[in-house]
Amino acid sequence: QQQVKQSPQSLIVQKGGISIINCAYENTAFDYFPWYQQFPGKGPALLIAIRPDVSEKKEGRFTISFNKSAKQFSLHIMDSQPGDSATYFCAASSGSGNTGKLIFGQGTTLQVKP
Amino acid sequence: KAGVTQTPRYLIKTRGQQVTLSCSPISGHRSVSWYQQTPGQGLQFLFEYFSETQRNKGNFPGRFSGRQFSNSRSEMNVSTLELGDSALYLCASSLALTPGELFFGEGSRLTVL
Numbered sequence: 001q002q003q004v005k006q007s008p009q010s011l012i013v014q015k016g017g018i019s020i021i022n023c024a025y026e027n028t029a030f031d032y033f034p035w036y037q038q039f040p041g042k043g044p045a046l047l048i049a050i051r052p053d054v055s056e057k058k059e060g061r062f063t064i065s066f067n068k069s070a071k072q073f074s075l076h077i078m079d080s081q082p083g084d085s086a087t088y089f090c091a092a093s094s095g096s097g098n099t100g101k102l103i104f105g106q107g108t109t110l111q112v113k114p
Numbered sequence: 115k116a117g118v119t120q121t122p123r124y125l126i127k128t129r130g131q132q133v134t135l136s137c138s139p140i141s142g143h144r145s146v147s148w149y150q151q152t153p154g155q156g157l158q159f160l161f162e163y164f165s166e167t168q169r170n171k172g173n174f175p176g177r178f179s180g181r182q183f184s185n186s187r188s189e190m191n192v193s194t195l196e197l198g199d200s201a202l203y204l205c206a207s208s209l210a211l212t213p214g215e216l217f218f219g220e221g222s223r224l225t226v227l
Contacts, residue, residue, distance in 0.1 A: 032213045043206070095213065100170065101172075107156055107157075
């Protein structure tokens with residue numbers, strides 16, 4: 001019940017295309033859903049996050065869509081660029097006492113071809 | 115503002131040895147969390163410290179331990195190393211105001227031979 005399932009494992013997109021990564025969860029106690037981006041040799045960096053009281057959040061080319069009833073959320077990268085090539089992790093956390101505890105998905109390696 | 119600093123960046127140990135990893139959080143951050151990253155298991159939560167107290171613990175054996183000092187710096191220790199402990203160990207700090215808003219260091223790459 002603590003799992004967050006992420007798909008696809010890898011993704012290849014042409015420059016200018018839309019990259020879509022999906023995640024699903026079971027634990028209804030989760031109340032914060034961040035996405036992290038990780039480049040080789042670096043630690044993950046927070047990209048964008050959403051709470052379950054909104055269905056969509058957009059920041060620049062990055063959008064999170066959230067479906068509370070289906071317990072699913074997804075990351076959309078519009079106008080994908082080669083510089084977006086990285087590994088993306090969805091995650092979930094619950095409660096104010098768990099500020100440092102995240103349950104991560106398995107990650108998606110994105111390659112954007114020029 | 116300096117980011118999260120982890121030392122050492124790389125280390126090689128043999129089975130049965132122990133290792134101590136260090137983490138200096140972003141100035142003003144009182145929460146420090148540790149994660150293990152491996153190709154097979156992904157990112158897994160080890161523990162979280164807040165104001166020198168362990169607040170959360172993941173599903174790892176007792177060989178994995180940690181502590182936090184009064185200046186918020188943290189260390190984690192792994193005793194009796196096993197081959198499967200080879201991983202990237204990531205430290206993350208936060209203001210502990212928003213769940214999941216973590217700032218990660220670049221990690222300590224541990225290889226156990």
